[in-house]
């Protein structure tokens with residue numbers, strides 16, 4: 001699986017690593033681990049993410065590793081955890097220009113073309129794939145790499161609670177923990193740490209849950225007003241959809257976030273329904289249990305469209 005990728009990496013000198021906008025722990029952790037690992041091989045590696053990075057991830061060193069580069073002198077591009085070009089934001093243009101391209105991903109439908117595509121839809125996180133790749137390269141685990149990879153895996157498995165958690169993810173985690181990572185601190189940052197503003201936003205959200213289809217669908221809309229009045233922004237919605245999905249007997253949780261007037265970023269969460277099928281109806285994508293899309297239109301119309309698509313998947 002890795003042989004062609006390994007050859008490309010061995011021949012690379014200057015590598016740009018890309019990931020998706022609205023980056024999560026897998027996107028950031030996988031990118032940072034790649035940077036630190038490939039630097040051990042003497043490569044120059046720069047990280048690109050066209051978005052703000054939440055303060056909660058700063059324990060991984062995001063402030064040092066993500067800086068603005070104007071450089072475009074790369075021979076190799078690697079894009080991780082990103083299913084389509086548009087999700088790279090403005091950096092998709094830089095990615096397109098680089099001669100050799102490698103895709104490493106676990107999303108169900110990845111549409112980015114490259115010289116090598118390392119795809120494992122069964123992998124619970126890209127972090128798992130990077131860990132396997134490192135075993136074939138002269139890269140040694142250390143505390144910083146282990147912190148990044150653990151964060152990647154912990155994020156996408158919901159702290160080893162989601163259905164994509166496997167014995168492999170636990171075995172890898174065990175190896176990473178042996179690097180003396182700050183386990184408790186990492187998981188606090190990933191899953192518990194909230195600002196007062198985030199709690200204020202959460203209070204508004206929890207107050208405004210709508211139930212549909214005999215309580216099988218829970219839906220929340222976060223408007224620009226909610227952000228304004230709680231002094232928060234889109235980045236502060238981290239973890240909210242998972243919270244709603246935890247309501248007893250809910251089959252699907254839908255979180256709609258107004259990003260521009262009458263345009264919503266939608267995230268679906270479910271342990272019972274294949275949410276990627278719902279997201280696909282709106283040209284979105286993701287995984288079985290967690291996916292997302294964008295809808296535009298008047299709020300009530302957008303809600304109706306989403307509920308209609310969602311109902312079809314309820315068994």
Ligand SMILES: [Mn+2]
Pocket residue numbers: 026027081106124125126156
């Ligand atoms: Mn991921």
